[in-house]
Amino acid sequence: MSTADELVSRLPRTLFIGGRWSDDPTPLDVTNPATGRSLTSIADASPEQGVAALDAAVAAQADWAATAPRDRAEILRRAYELVIERVDDFALTMTLEMGKPLAESRGEVTYGAEFLRWFSEEAVRIEGRYSTAPAGGGSRILTLKQPVGPVYAITPWNFPLAMATRKIGPALAAGCTIVIKPASQTPLTTMLFMTVLEEAGLPAGVANCITTSHSGSVSEAIISDPRLRKVTFTGSTEVGRKLLEQASGGILRTSMELGGNAPFVVLPSADLDKAVTGAVLAKMRNVGEACTAANRFIVHESLAEEFSSRLAERMGAMRVGDGTQDGVEVGPLINADAVTHVEELVQDAVDRGARVLTGGQRLSGGEYGEGTFVAPTVLGNVAPGSRCLHEEIFGPVAPIVSYSTIDEAVALANDTEFGLIAYVFGEQLTEALTVSERLETGMIGLNSGVVSNPAAPFGGVKASGLGREGSHEGIEEYLETKYIGLSLG
Numbered sequence: 001m002s003t004a005d006e007l008v009s010r011l012p013r014t015l016f017i018g019g020r021w022s023d024d025p026t027p028l029d030v031t032n033p034a035t036g037r038s039l040t041s042i043a044d045a046s047p048e049q050g051v052a053a054l055d056a057a058v059a060a061q062a063d064w065a066a067t068a069p070r071d072r073a074e075i076l077r078r079a080y081e082l083v084i085e086r087v088d089d090f091a092l093t094m095t096l097e098m099g100k101p102l103a104e105s106r107g108e109v110t111y112g113a114e115f116l117r118w119f120s121e122e123a124v125r126i127e128g129r130y131s132t133a134p135a136g137g138g139s140r141i142l143t144l145k146q147p148v149g150p151v152y153a154i155t156p157w158n159f160p161l162a163m164a165t166r167k168i169g170p171a172l173a174a175g176c177t178i179v180i181k182p183a184s185q186t187p188l189t190t191m192l193f194m195t196v197l198e199e200a201g202l203p204a205g206v207a208n209c210i211t212t213s214h215s216g217s218v219s220e221a222i223i224s225d226p227r228l229r230k231v232t233f234t235g236s237t238e239v240g241r242k243l244l245e246q247a248s249g250g251i252l253r254t255s256m257e258l259g260g261n262a263p264f265v266v267l268p269s270a271d272l273d274k275a276v277t278g279a280v281l282a283k284m285r286n287v288g289e290a291c292t293a294a295n296r297f298i299v300h301e302s303l304a305e306e307f308s309s310r311l312a313e314r315m316g317a318m319r320v321g322d323g324t325q326d327g328v329e330v331g332p333l334i335n336a337d338a339v340t341h342v343e344e345l346v347q348d349a350v351d352r353g354a355r356v357l358t359g360g361q362r363l364s365g366g367e368y369g370e371g372t373f374v375a376p377t378v379l380g381n382v383a384p385g386s387r388c389l390h391e392e393i394f395g396p397v398a399p400i401v402s403y404s405t406i407d408e409a410v411a412l413a414n415d416t417e418f419g420l421i422a423y424v425f426g427e428q429l430t431e432a433l434t435v436s437e438r439l440e441t442g443m444i445g446l447n448s449g450v451v452s453n454p455a456a457p458f459g460g461v462k463a464s465g466l467g468r469e470g471s472h473e474g475i476e477e478y479l480e481t482k483y484i485g486l487s488l489g
Contacts, residue, residue, distance in 0.1 A: 033335060
């Protein structure tokens with residue numbers, strides 16, 4: 001396994017457009033959140049360079065759409081194998097630029113690579129249909145699926161590989177070319193993935209990667225171009241709304257995976273061992289910096305005290321530190337603004353009467369140095385109206401509220417504009433399924449703290465987004481249905 005310095009020295013630093021790495025200067029710093037120090041600097045694309053990347057995607061679109069599905073599938077399969085072969089390089093890159101512990105980064109490599117394998121298999125299963133028109137006679141109905149066309153993909157910083165493969169995989173499988181813009185905080189993993197696609201034999205211009213600190217102007221230039229046919233975005237609801245407004249001008253196809261405010265409902269029949277273990281997984285995956293992270297713990301009053309105590313014990317015992325170190329379970333938050341946001345939410349809850357059962361503060365000095373670390377935190381007796389119950393925390397904080405009736409629990413869970421995922425723990429199956437059906441979310445973790453799976457449809461309702469990623473539904477987001485009316489008379 002490479003050392004950090006060796007690996008960073010080998011990573012690409014410039015724009016990948018039309019199958020070539022540019023000769024641009026490298027003025028945009030990428031920082032290691034565990035140390036506060038710069039890892040390297042990369043190219044900072046202008047709007048004109050963003051359009052140049054779209055030029056390359058447009059030029060390659062017709063040939064890629066005409067490429068045999070099996071050939072597209074084989075390229076994706078080779079890319080999957082190469083990512084798995086280079087698990088250590090991908091994992092270390094993610095840990096260095098994002099902060100998550102190496103064990104979690106390795107898990108993301110496996111998860112992210114699986115989208116490539118899944119969609120390599122879906123590429124050869126794009127189907128249409130042929131049928132007799134209801135009126136009979138000589139009329140027939142023929143439908144076929146065709147690629148939408150050039151795609152612009154914007155990915156977030158928290159899952160640098162998986163968010164790229166979850167969009168690139170189905171786009172390429174469907175026959176679409178793509179321009180991807182990774183987050184400026186964590187671009188290195190996506191840039192490393194571009195080298196894998198090159199080696200896997202992807203033709204020039206089919207996938208292009210631009211990095212920039214001028215996201216608004218670069219995205220506007222690309223989205224306003226009439227040659228673009230689809231925008232796919234994972235990120236905040238605020239930014240998603242702006243992108244939807246921009247996309248409306250060109251009547252673009254859109255997929256939006258936006259913010260979350262996941263309720264974690266512990267029913268009276270819950271097995272506490274399962275519930276606490278599930279709570280740790282749902283809350284602490286990715287340091288809590290995930291749209292799927294449990295944001296509000298809604299616990300039946302008969303279990304609230306014991307659940308709170310046990311969760312505080314488990315989270316308080318987790319080791320915080322630089323994710324490259326052995327035994328670290330909780331890495332730093334992405335930057336200082338994220339730490340400030342978490343501190344403000346905790347203080348607001350405490351001011352309203354919440355009890356800090358463990359944690360509650362940033363960690364600095366000593367072994368934490370200039371890193372952006374926050375202690376895993378559990379808050380008990382959180383009052384209604386507390387900001388942490390209504391805002392996405394994106395950090396290692398678990399606020400707990402109690403309820404007395406199932407109707408109350410459902411009302412508390414649905415009291416949000418978001419609807420990405422909810423978690424339900426209960427041993428009475430009928431009750432658990434009934435509650436699951438009443439929750440206004442696109443996904444449910446039933447007695448499970450982790451539900452993400454490339455073979456399952458990922459996405460939300462309400463302000464949490466549009467469309468689905470993964471599963472059979474995922475490739476449909478990149479396909480148009482064409483109807484041909486046949487007359488055989």
